[in-house]
Amino acid sequence: MTVKAVVFDIGNVLIEWQPERYYDRVIGVERRRAMFAEVDLHGMNDQVDRGGDFRGTIYDCAERYPQWRDEIRMWHDHWLELAAPAIPHSVRLLSALRARGVAVFSLTNFGIGTWEIAVPAYPFLGTFDRPYVSGHMGVTKPDPRIYAMVEEDCLVAPGDLLFTDDRAENIQAAAARGWRTHLFDGPQGWADRLVAEGLLTTREAA
Incomplete structure (x- = not known):
């Protein structure tokens, strides 16, 4: 896969x-x-x-x-x-994936009002191919429904999705549906995972 x-x-x-x-x-x-x-x-x-x-x-x-x-x-x-500051290495990884033509989604517990404030302040939040924002969806992670809603909307098979989150319970809920997962404990580990998956080169992930 x-x-x-x-x-x-x-x-x-x-x-x-x-x-x-x-x-x-x-x-x-x-x-x-x-x-x-x-x-x-x-x-x-x-x-x-x-x-x-x-x-x-x-x-x-x-x-x-x-x-x-x-x-x-x-x-x-x-x-x-x-909600500050941005994590620069993670933002670079997002940009590098998009430059490579990889589809990039968000899946975030975020309010409707807070999202409206955050996107102008952090322009990279407006670059996702598909932003999945809990406030608009009416359900938050780790409820299994939110992952099902993503699958139904994006039409990507669970095993073809690679998801990173800093909370173990959110990762576990995604893994239970067959998603590939990475428990985020810093941008370097995430960069290494993206390289291991063949999505970025070491230089692109720096």
Whole structure:
């Protein structure tokens, strides 16, 4: 079998996603720890990734925790500072695959509103042959439905898809459907895998 399409996750693969780091800088480590212990901020973000209104979801959460209102609203008001920076080597790999004529898709847990903000800020997000964005799909990884939706839309056999993601549960769900997978733990390992698959030369993957 040959790889017919390469599928990228985005958060922590192409763009760093470490909200805790932002809050550590802005409010300090101890206050950040206290807030994250009290408020399920990642669960709040999951609602956005499933298609919830970006501002409404976060501001509603902020009203439920008035002692953290200003800090929770930062998730919306300063979102681009949470989703930063880009990972340059990964971005180069995306560009190299496209230059080679390899079909490149995204499969990402991303909100509708956050995607609208991210694409102008990170133009490479607009270069995918097929962007699969959970907010528009109404389902998030690792739900098997999202992988089935990709298969039905792109018409590429599961065994011809090569998918990278930084979360083991997302990789496992894809592998269970027969996708080829790579657990992302840094761009060099991903580059090596693309070379091993014959998709890029060592020089192209540098």
